[in-house]
Amino acid sequence: MSDDLQSPSMMEKGKNLAKFSWQLINYIQQNHEKVLVVEDETYKERIMVCRDCDKYREVQNECAECGCYLPAKARIILDSCPLGKWGAKEDDWDEKFNNIMEEIDSQNHKNHN
Numbered sequence: 001m002s003d004d005l006q007s008p009s010m011m012e013k014g015k016n017l018a019k020f021s022w023q024l025i026n027y028i029q030q031n032h033e034k035v036l037v038v039e040d041e042t043y044k045e046r047i048m049v050c051r052d053c054d055k056y057r058e059v060q061n062e063c064a065e066c067g068c069y070l071p072a073k074a075r076i077i078l079d080s081c082p083l084g085k086w087g088a089k090e091d092d093w094d095e096k097f098n099n100i101m102e103e104i105d106s107q108n109h110k111n112h113n
C-alpha cells in the first residue's frame with residue numbers, strides 16, 4: 001500500500017455514489033419480482049403462521065396489528081411480522097444482493113469493453 005495514492009475528490013465520490021445508487025434502483029425496478037420477493041415455500045410458511053394468529057382478519061386477509069394485506073406482505077423479502085412471529089429473510093437478501101452486485105459489475109464491464 002502507498003500513502004501517495006490519492007482519494008477521489010468529494011465531487012467524484014458523490015458522482016460515484018449517485019451512479020451506483022441509480023444502477024441499483026434501476027436493477028431492482030427491472031427485476032423486482034426476482035429480487036424483492038421470497039420463494040413460494042417461505043411465503044406459504046408465513047401465511048400459515050398468520051392464519052393461526054389471533055390478529056388475522058380472515059375476510060380482509062389482513063393483519064389487524066399492522067393493517068397490511070397479507071398476500072402482499074408475506075411476499076416481501078425484508079418484511080416481517082410486527083409481533084415477531086416471522087422475520088425478514090436477511091440471509092436470502094444478502095445472497096440476492098451479492099448477485100445484484102455481480103450483475104451490475106458485469107454490465108459495467110460490458111459497457112466499458
Ligand code: SF4
Nearest residue numbers: 050053055063081085
Ligand atoms: S403479520 Fe404477525 S401479527 Fe400479523 S397476522 Fe401475521 S403473524 Fe399475526
